[in-house]
Amino acid sequence: MNDHSQPFTDQEREGLYRAIFERRDVRSQFLPDPVPPEVLGRLLTAAHHAPSVGFMQPWDFLVIDSVEVRKSVLALFDRENEKAAENYSGDRQDQYRNLKLQGILESPINLCITCDRSRGGPNVLGRNSIVETDLFSTCLAVQNLWLAARAEGIGVGWVSILDQEDLARALGLPDHVYPLAYLCIGYVSEFLDQPELQAKGWRSRLPLAELVHRNGWGKFIDESDELSPWLKPL
Amino acid sequence: MNDHSQPFTDQEREGLYRAIFERRDVRSQFLPDPVPPEVLGRLLTAAHHAPSVGFMQPWDFLVIDSVEVRKSVLALFDRENEKAAENYSGDRQDQYRNLKLQGILESPINLCITCDRSRGGPNVLGRNSIVETDLFSTCLAVQNLWLAARAEGIGVGWVSILDQEDLARALGLPDHVYPLAYLCIGYVSEFLDQPELQAKGWRSRLPLAELVHRNGWGKFIDESDELSPWLKPL
Numbered sequence: 285m286n287d288h289s290q291p292f293t294d295q296e297r298e299g300l301y302r303a304i305f306e307r308r309d310v311r312s313q314f315l316p317d318p319v320p321p322e323v324l325g326r327l328l329t330a331a332h333h334a335p336s337v338g339f340m341q342p343w344d345f346l347v348i349d350s351v352e353v354r355k356s357v358l359a360l361f362d363r364e365n366e367k368a369a370e371n372y373s374g375d376r377q378d379q380y381r382n383l384k385l386q387g388i389l390e391s392p393i394n395l396c397i398t399c400d401r402s403r404g405g406p407n408v409l410g411r412n413s414i415v416e417t418d419l420f421s422t423c424l425a426v427q428n429l430w431l432a433a434r435a436e437g438i439g440v441g442w443v444s445i446l447d448q449e450d451l452a453r454a455l456g457l458p459d460h461v462y463p464l465a466y467l468c469i470g471y472v473s474e475f476l477d478q479p480e481l482q483a484k485g486w487r488s489r490l491p492l493a494e495l496v497h498r499n500g501w502g503k504f505i506d507e508s509d510e511l512s513p514w515l516k517p518l
Numbered sequence: 519m520n521d522h523s524q525p526f527t528d529q530e531r532e533g534l535y536r537a538i539f540e541r542r543d544v545r546s547q548f549l550p551d552p553v554p555p556e557v558l559g560r561l562l563t564a565a566h567h568a569p570s571v572g573f574m575q576p577w578d579f580l581v582i583d584s585v586e587v588r589k590s591v592l593a594l595f596d597r598e599n600e601k602a603a604e605n606y607s608g609d610r611q612d613q614y615r616n617l618k619l620q621g622i623l624e625s626p627i628n629l630c631i632t633c634d635r636s637r638g639g640p641n642v643l644g645r646n647s648i649v650e651t652d653l654f655s656t657c658l659a660v661q662n663l664w665l666a667a668r669a670e671g672i673g674v675g676w677v678s679i680l681d682q683e684d685l686a687r688a689l690g691l692p693d694h695v696y697p698l699a700y701l702c703i704g705y706v707s708e709f710l711d712q713p714e715l716q717a718k719g720w721r722s723r724l725p726l727a728e729l730v731h732r733n734g735w736g737k738f739i740d741e742s743d744e745l746s747p748w749l750k751p752l
Contacts, residue, residue, distance in 0.1 A: 289708065292669045296533025299526055300669040303534045304564045304662050325748020330538045332726045334661070337678050339715040341724050347745070350733040368646040385644070409720065410619070410678040412602040416653070417678050420698070423657030427568070428538050430658075431665065435526045435534040444571050444644040444651050456735040464654070474523065481573040486643065490575050492566045499584040501690040511581070514559020 303431040305518065306475055310439030313472040314390040323436055324393065327469075330432035331397065336421035338409035342401070343425045343464075346455055348394040356454050357446070357466065358388045364445045383484065386443045391470035396451070397426055402460040419464060426465045439472035491517070537665040539752065540709055544673030547706040548624040557670055558627065561703075564666035565631065570655035572643035576635070577659045577698075580689055582628040590688050591680070591700065592622045598679045617718065620677045625704035630685070631660055636694040653698060660699045673706035725751070 292300075328345055336342060348354060365385065372380045388394060399422040404411075411417045426442070433440045443466045451463045481487050493515040496505045505511050526534075562579055570576060582588060599619065606614045622628060633656040638645075645651045660676070667674045677700045685697045715721050727749040730739045739745050 291671050292533055292536065293529065295527065295529040296536055297669045299530025299533030300537045300665060301560075301564065302526065302530055304567050304666065307567075307569070309569050321744040322748050325745060326535075328726060328730060328749065329752065330535065332723075332729065333538055333541075335541070335543050335664070335676065337676075339713055339721040339723075341729075344729045344731060344735075346731045346733070346735065347739075348733055353733050364647045368643075371641040371646060380643070383643075404721070407605040409602075409614070409617075409715070412605060413598045413679055413681050419650070420653070420657045420660075423654045424661040424664075426654075427658040427661035428665075430569070431534060431662075432538065435531045437525050442569065442571075445647055447647050458735065461735070479573055481643070487573040487638070489566075489573075492562060495566070495575075495578045496562060497578060497580045499580070499582055499587050501578075501580065501692065501695070505581075510555040511559060514556050515562065518563065 299435065303434045307430055307434040308439065308475050308479065310441040310468070310472055311384045311387050311480065313439060313474055314387045314468065314470040315473055316390070316392055317471045318392055319438060319470060323438070326436065327429050327432050331425040331429035334421065334425035334428045336424070337411050337417040338404060340404035340408045340411070340418060340421065342399045342403045342418040343422050344398045344400060344461065346396040346398065348396065349392065351389070353454070354388050354394055357394065357451065358386070360446050360450045360454065361386055361388065361443060364447055368445055379486070383486070385445060387441050387468040388443065391441070391468035393469040395467045395469055396455055396463050397422060397465045397467065398457060399462045399464045400460060401462060419462070422464045426467070433469065437471060439470060439475065441468040442466070443468065489517070533669065537668045541664055541668040542673065542709050542713065544675040544702070544706055545618045545621050545714065547673060547708055548621045548702065548704040549707055550624070550626055551705045552626055553672060553704060557672070560670065561663050561666050565659040565663035568655065568659035568662045570658070571645050571651040572638060574638035574642045574645070574652060574655065576633045576637045576652040577656050578632045578634060578695065580630040580632065582630065583626065585623070587688070588622050588628055591628065591685065592620070594680050594684045594688065595620055595622065595677060598681055602679055613720070617720070619679060621675050621702040622677065625675070625702035627703040629701045629703055630689055630697050631656060631699045631701065632691060633696045633698045634694060635696060653696065656698045660701070667703065671705060673704060673709065675702040676700070677702065723751070
């Protein structure tokens with residue numbers, strides 16, 4: 285463990301920013317190579333060190349390498365994805381159907397990160413005003429894992445097109461446990477230069493400057509604001 | 519921008535893990551030193567590069583340096599915190615009241631990260647099964663910013679003891695915009711070795727091995743599992 289009082293070196297800081305900017309949601313580039321247990325252990329340890337409201341640590345981690353279980357989850361995905369496709373019509377539906385949106389079988393490991401809504405009892409410090417803070421905390425664990433994976437050269441894809449009740453049943457979750465994130469994890473042939481949905485023309489990155497307000501909604505950063513030069517695209 | 523095909527150097531990877539393991543929820547160690555605009559710009563850029571379902575990027579960032587606005591938010595905190603204290607009794611209530619749970623005025627910048635629930639229109643790719651994925655995506659942006667701040671030597675504290683409707687009113691948010699995270703941001707005198715709630719005996723870190731299951735809920739990792747040696751505390 286490092287000495288907390290030492291500032292980050294340029295290389296250490298660069299490593300953090302590389303992980304953030306080069307992280308991708310991976311669907312199509314998974315390799316079958318196994319993820320060594322020590323590497324998976326590091327990813328889980330990173331997730332477990334996420335912040336959580338009241339230090340409640342509401343997460344559990346279901347490591348899924350069974351092909352049988354993964355096939356049952358893929359069947360759930362296929363059903364939901366067919367419903368989702370019906371939301372579009374014409375060219376947009378064709379475009380939707382041509383997108384690959386999961387790597388459940390191609391990746392060697394699936395990981396379900398759950399949120400135990402009862403952990404810590406009825407009065408969790410900091411959770412009185414906003415009961416969803418347990419779900420939010422679990423999301424922070426997902427992002428820790430996602431970034432650690434990138435630094436290890438491992439891709440992660442979040443499969444959000446799943447009915448959560450069906451998924452909970454497939455994994456045998458108790459009623460008070462919510463399957464927050466279903467992730468595909470594995471080494472990849474490459475990390476794409478830009479998000480796949482952007483590269484394929486589905487949607488573009490928004491200009492950051494249009495999303496920053498000062499001291500109240502709608503008071504956007506204008507050219508005279510000292511922050512303005514620092515909100516340009518990378 | 520780096521070449522995405524290059525593996526991370528040991529130092530770069532170590533930088534990412536340092537940020538994850540040395541990140542703290544800061545309440546008491548803020549310094550009044552200003553955060554330079556170029557640094558704040560880097561933090562916002564990091565947040566903006568979080569993953570989001572359907573690339574919807576539902577977040578906005580309200581940079582709050584006005585003392586007047588911060589005082590109005592502090593008043594909202596005080597009210598909610600008084601209610602929260604009533605959930606405890608005896609020694610536990612004394613302990614609760616002695617915890618410092620926000621640095622709204624001591625930190626030079628407050629930042630509200632919001633989620634625009636209407637962004638991307640009615641059919642966002644990947645959001646058909648789970649409508650909360652926009653909130654989850656916004657959480658990922660929070661964690662990107664939190665880690666980038668740590669690498670910059672800047673502390674972040676999430677103030678979750680706020681009534682979200684009151685907060686939305688104080689910041690002038692439209693109805694479709696949810697104030698997901700209210701953060702205090704600033705340089706710090708030190709980063710604590712361990713989470714404050716742990717150091718003060720409020721709650722301890724759970725053993726990771728008790729949170730990892732294989733291929734279904736309740737099938738815990740036992741000593742014979744190859745993952746077992748890699749789930750030890752740091």
